[in-house]
Amino acid sequence: MSLRHGLLGLLAEGPASGYDLARRFQEMLGAIYPAQHPKIYAELGRLSSEGLIAVESEGPRRRKAYRITDAGLAEIKAWLVEGEVDHTVRLQPLLRSVFFWLMEPDDLRRHLTEEQRFYAERAARCEAYAAARGSGDSPSVQSLRVTTEAAVRLYGALADWAEWARTVPPAGDR
Amino acid sequence: MSLRHGLLGLLAEGPASGYDLARRFQEMLGAIYPAQHPKIYAELGRLSSEGLIAVESEGPRRRKAYRITDAGLAEIKAWLVEGEVDHTVRLQPLLRSVFFWLMEPDDLRRHLTEEQRFYAERAARCEAYAAARGSGDSPSVQSLRVTTEAAVRLYGALADWAEWARTVPPAGDR
DNA sequence: AAGCGCATGTAAAGGGTTACATGATTGC
DNA sequence: GCAATCATGTAACCCTTTACATGCGCTT
Numbered sequence: 001m002s003l004r005h006g007l008l009g010l011l012a013e014g015p016a017s018g019y020d021l022a023r024r025f026q027e028m029l030g031a032i033y034p035a036q037h038p039k040i041y042a043e044l045g046r047l048s049s050e051g052l053i054a055v056e057s058e059g060p061r062r063r064k065a066y067r068i069t070d071a072g073l074a075e076i077k078a079w080l081v082e083g084e085v086d087h088t089v090r091l092q093p094l095l096r097s098v099f100f101w102l103m104e105p106d107d108l109r110r111h112l113t114e115e116q117r118f119y120a121e122r123a124a125r126c127e128a129y130a131a132a133r134g135s136g137d138s139p140s141v142q143s144l145r146v147t148t149e150a151a152v153r154l155y156g157a158l159a160d161w162a163e164w165a166r167t168v169p170p171a172g173d174r
Numbered sequence: 175m176s177l178r179h180g181l182l183g184l185l186a187e188g189p190a191s192g193y194d195l196a197r198r199f200q201e202m203l204g205a206i207y208p209a210q211h212p213k214i215y216a217e218l219g220r221l222s223s224e225g226l227i228a229v230e231s232e233g234p235r236r237r238k239a240y241r242i243t244d245a246g247l248a249e250i251k252a253w254l255v256e257g258e259v260d261h262t263v264r265l266q267p268l269l270r271s272v273f274f275w276l277m278e279p280d281d282l283r284r285h286l287t288e289e290q291r292f293y294a295e296r297a298a299r300c301e302a303y304a305a306a307r308g309s310g311d312s313p314s315v316q317s318l319r320v321t322t323e324a325a326v327r328l329y330g331a332l333a334d335w336a337e338w339a340r341t342v343p344p345a346g347d348r
Numbered sequence: 349a350a351g352c353g354c355a356t357g358t359a360a361a362g363g364g365t366t367a368c369a370t371g372a373t374t375g376c
Numbered sequence: 377g378c379a380a381t382c383a384t385g386t387a388a389c390c391c392t393t394t395a396c397a398t399g400c401g402c403t404t
Contacts, residue, residue: 009273099183101313139275157331
């Protein structure tokens, strides 16, 4: 249950609506922690009923902007320090790689080329995203750059791996 | 639904029981694709009723060993070539990093030190696991080494990132 | 007035974890 | 005989995604 704290954290930067938060989760956090709008609206409802966030304003098109409350700020800060870190990783592409020996060499090469392209593109996108808010110096932007750096390294590592895997196994083993 | 194909893939190496598969998922795939036994037994039941695997033998303690059928082998091979690759990544530690600016510098340093230690240890474990089956040359072992390489690179990248993040932001920003 | 993007939700289904439950065999 | 480990399963719960549904407001 970290979406809860993810929303609190984003709201700590300033008020936002469910729609805003969904968009940010999609374009900025989609690469590291995707979340869809139904989950977000549901969680916002729960957070609000618990007093961790509150409706700040109602706008056109029945837009509801939430702001974080003192209790909410205390909650996210406590979570960051005391909460258990969940190190779970679940990557289908790596599971697939366990079974590469079942693939025809040609298919495998194609697959790895495509994977490499995909990861390189993601890494580039994350880098571009970071560059876009280049000079911003607020604490939250600085944190975001740290996150982006992680994403770039992560996807870079996977891209390099895919390239390595494509060339290293001496063509057609099996 | 990739657990299904994960099980088929492991059974392609040879017959195994649910217990065996659960153990392998825990010790070898736990770092990249964890799965618990209830899910595994349930999926084995489904695969079996669909004729993709079959009970090979019943042993002591009502152990049931499954083997993959021709249909099952065809299914996993088709999946590897035609199946959509799911590139979803969901890493709580990276979500946390978006909110580093909400932490006290001391707490953050402690956190990053612990993270670095954790990832370095995981990388080392994966490396050790690969070294343990060092000389094996069968196709499936070779694939496993490719997977392990990915895991080592991945966790290595995260360890490096944590170390970098700890030192780079000039001590106490905010 | 038509169409797009904003904005919020509900419902159903799928995927996964945790806790509970049970029993057989082996080694001490 | 006792404990540990092998071995399988069920039930309840939680989390997440996909599909469905609706309506407002702005632009052309």
